[in-house]
Amino acid sequence: MAHPDDEVLGCGGWIAQLLQSGNDVSVIFTTDGVRHSPISTDSKGDAYEALQVLGVKKDHINFLNIKTQRSDEYVLRDYTEQVEKVGKDIDLVIVPSKHDLNIDHVFAYNLALICFRPVKYRSRIVTMEIMSSTEWSDRPFHSNYYIDISKTIDLKIEALGKYVKQVLPFPHPRSPEAIRIKAQQRGLEVGYLYAEAYHIIRWF
Ligand SMILES: [Zn+2]
Numbered sequence: 001m002a003h004p005d006d007e008v009l010g011c012g013g014w015i016a017q018l019l020q021s022g023n024d025v026s027v028i029f030t031t032d033g034v035r036h037s038p039i040s041t042d043s044k045g046d047a048y049e050a051l052q053v054l055g056v057k058k059d060h061i062n063f064l065n066i067k068t069q070r071s072d073e074y075v076l077r078d079y080t081e082q083v084e085k086v087g088k089d090i091d092l093v094i095v096p097s098k099h100d101l102n103i104d105h106v107f108a109y110n111l112a113l114i115c116f117r118p119v120k121y122r123s124r125i126v127t128m129e130i131m132s133s134t135e136w137s138d139r140p141f142h143s144n145y146y147i148d149i150s151k152t153i154d155l156k157i158e159a160l161g162k163y164v165k166q167v168l169p170f171p172h173p174r175s176p177e178a179i180r181i182k183a184q185q186r187g188l189e190v191g192y193l194y195a196e197a198y199h200i201i202r203w204f
Contacts, residue, residue: 001027001028001029001030001095001096001108002029002030002031002071002096002102002104002105002107002108003029003031003033003035003043003068003104004029004033004043004044004046004047004050004163004166005043005046005047005050005160005163005166005174006029006096006105006108006130007027007029007047007050007051007054008050008054008156008159008160008163009129009130009131009132009160009174009179010094010096010128010129010130010196011094011128011196011198012050012054012152012155012156012159012160013147013149013152013153013155013156013183013194013196014094014147014149014152014196015027015051015054015055015056016054016055016149016152016155016156016159017147017149017151017152018092019054019055019056020055020151020152024060025054025055025056025060026056026060026061026062026086026087026090027047027051027056027060027061027062028062028063028064028082028083028086028087029047029061029062029063029064030064030066030071030079030104030107030108030111031063031064031065031066031067031068031071031104032044032063032065032066032067032068033047033063033068034067034068035068035069035165036068036069041165041166043163043165043166044063046162046163046164046165046166047061047163048061049162050159050160050162050163051159053155053158053159053162054155054156054159062082062086064079064082064083066079066104066107068104069102069103069104070103071103071104071106071107071108072103072107074107076107076110076111076114077114079111080111080114080115083111083112083115084115087115087116087121087123090116090121090123091122091123091124092123092124092125092126093112093116093123093124093125093126094126094127094128094198095108095109095112095113095125095126095127095128096108096109096127096128096130096133096134097109097127097128097129097130097134097137097141097199098110098127099134099137099139099141100130100133100134100137101133101134101136101137102130102133105130105133109127112125113125113201118202122204123202124200124202124203124204125200125201125202126145126198126199126200126201127198127199127201128196128198129141129143129182129186129196129197129198131173131174131178131179131182132172132173132174135173141197141199142199143186143189143197143198143199144198144199144200145197145198145199145200146186146189146190146192146195146196146197146198147195147196147198148187148192148193148194148195149183149192149194149195149196150187150192150193150194150195153180153183153193153194156179156183157176157179157180160174160176160179161176180194183195183196
């Protein structure tokens with residue numbers, strides 16, 4: 001992930017579902033969670049609360065502490081070791097799309113692809129849709145994998161509610177109503193009540 005809230009917006013339903021079925025989930029945020037505009041906010045604390053709602057353990061949450069919206073000033077290679085340490089033996093990696101309208105999302109994508117290159121790891125990689133970024137790109141998100149989140153949509157929306165400064169009133173895409181509508185839209189494409197859509201980069 002790049003920012004606290006990416007994980008809930010993009011894959012909160014799937015994270016909750018994976019944990020409920022007995023899997024282990026670790027989250028790595030590339031940035032420090034501090035936003036500098038329009039007002040300065042630190043969302044690290046919110047991230048711990050949101051991920052607790054989904055069921056992620058506190059010691060499975062990591063921050064690489066890159067300055068938000070400044071990823072282009074950092075060198076990818078400097079962060080691969082930290083990511084590989086957390087991601088050793090991981091069989092599924094969920095990352096933002098490289099086409100997102102956000103430099104931090106693109107950095108997170110590139111970092112993941114370098115760290116989980118197939119000659120070293122057998123990690124499946126998918127990109128996710130992050131409302132208020134993915135849909136603002138000039139390129140439509142190509143969904144070719146769907147997860148039924150009908151049982152975890154309420155947890156996803158509850159988790160989003162922990163990001164008190166990021167959640168905005170409807171019709172902003174980061175509103176609870178918009179998240180539900182988006183999940184319904186992805187659901188009806190494949191016959192689920194609610195779904196999250198993903199794009200497969202690599203699958204084993
Ligand atoms: Zn983000």
